Amino acid sequence: MSSGQPSPSRVDVDLVVVGGGAMGLATAWQAASRGHEVVLVERFEQGHHRGASHGATRNLNVAYDDADYVALVQEARRRWDALADETGTPLLDLVGVVNHGRPAMLRRMRALHVDAGVPSELVDAAEAGERGRGIRFETEVLHVPGSGRIRAAEALTVLARAAEAHGARLRWSTPVTGLHVEGPERVRVVTADDEIVARRVVVTAGAWTEDVVGGLVRLPRLTVTQEQPAHFTVTDAEAVWPSVNHRPDPDRPGESWWPGVVYGMLTPGEGVKAGWHGAGPVVHPDRRSFEPDPGQLEQLRRYAREWLPGVDAETADPISCTYTTTDDEDFVLDRVGPVVVGAGFSGHGFKFTPLVGSILVDLVEGGDAPARFRRLGRP
Numbered sequence: 001m002s003s004g005q006p007s008p009s010r011v012d013v014d015l016v017v018v019g020g021g022a023m024g025l026a027t028a029w030q031a032a033s034r035g036h037e038v039v040l041v042e043r044f045e046q047g048h049h050r051g052a053s054h055g056a057t058r059n060l061n062v063a064y065d066d067a068d069y070v071a072l073v074q075e076a077r078r079r080w081d082a083l084a085d086e087t088g089t090p091l092l093d094l095v096g097v098v099n100h101g102r103p104a105m106l107r108r109m110r111a112l113h114v115d116a117g118v119p120s121e122l123v124d125a126a127e128a129g130e131r132g133r134g135i136r137f138e139t140e141v142l143h144v145p146g147s148g149r150i151r152a153a154e155a156l157t158v159l160a161r162a163a164e165a166h167g168a169r170l171r172w173s174t175p176v177t178g179l180h181v182e183g184p185e186r187v188r189v190v191t192a193d194d195e196i197v198a199r200r201v202v203v204t205a206g207a208w209t210e211d212v213v214g215g216l217v218r219l220p221r222l223t224v225t226q227e228q229p230a231h232f233t234v235t236d237a238e239a240v241w242p243s244v245n246h247r248p249d250p251d252r253p254g255e256s257w258w259p260g261v262v263y264g265m266l267t268p269g270e271g272v273k274a275g276w277h278g279a280g281p282v283v284h285p286d287r288r289s290f291e292p293d294p295g296q297l298e299q300l301r302r303y304a305r306e307w308l309p310g311v312d313a314e315t316a317d318p319i320s321c322t323y324t325t326t327d328d329e330d331f332v333l334d335r336v337g338p339v340v341v342g343a344g345f346s347g348h349g350f351k352f353t354p355l356v357g358s359i360l361v362d363l364v365e366g367g368d369a370p371a372r373f374r375r376l377g378r379p
Helices: 022-033 067-087 103-116 125-131 152-165 206-213 294-307 350-364
Strands: 013-018 038-041 057-060 097-100 121-123 141-144 148-151 169-171 176-183 186-191 195-203 223-227 230-234 243-246 262-267 271-276 311-318 321-325 332-336 339-343
Touching (some): 013 022, 022 038, 022 152, 022 195, 057 262, 067 103, 067 152, 103 121, 103 141, 121 125, 125 141, 148 152, 152 169, 152 350, 176 206, 195 206, 195 350, 271 294, 294 311, 332 350, 339 350
Parallel strands (some): 013 195, 038 169
Antiparallel strands (some): 057 148, 121 141, 176 186, 186 195, 223 321, 243 262, 262 271
């Protein structure tokens, strides 16, 4: 393709996807499987660690205090299974998820599960401790046995392979330097190497969303933070490790020092991963330190000492990633003209990956996203 100004009649592809993390790859897979000609461009190399999609594992948890999200997780689970069937690659380890802290919220979640047909149970702290002795419990526990963890790194590889199998072209190490809307079905994507003219563009650029598309659409506020979970060495070889979410209870003084909710899961071969949810410092993704905040890291060690008896709390091996979140943690799934945006997934979005890809392609094709996620305006 020429790097000069394109002719008015030229259209190279149906769709360009900007951003090759989980959501971009899922979009490319879904679009290509529906017969669209797709090019995905990603500024970094495949498998990079600069964004939010890297890492071996993510929680798959259906414990939401919100009926919409409970239904969405159920649909996402079906789509994970479909991806596994298509590619012959299991991507879910259904080790269960235990949720503890804030018992009144857990009871509301349990009621939503009953309404939605999600198998779950409320278990007292003593019984939960007997089942999973690597974790300490002091309050009632909501156990969701059909949940667990996603093989996240493997999922990225599988999504890329599935997208290419349907004909999508994936271009790594290809920064986008400009987007230009030139008509209701025409957008010009300028990269460091050339230009691509498409009928639609889907922007799934994570922490770089504002940089890429902020001049074309009016976004809700997206806050980018540098998060710092860590892996801890397992000391109890016989312990059973479900994934875990632990919410601080404002009525329990001993939890007042917590920066936020704790999530955790066993990452086979690396240890138990635990982290504070959305508690890191605000950053620009190009100006990150990648170094953990010493105070928060020590707080995470303290949490492990007090609540994870099955690990060695002094072995914390920090990980660095970004969150990109809206103020209410709802996603952005919307279209203005030929520009579709998927953003604000961090902290709880990965579990929805195959469903998000499908919704974004629905938007490409003129359909709608759920109303609560339609959040774009014209600049």
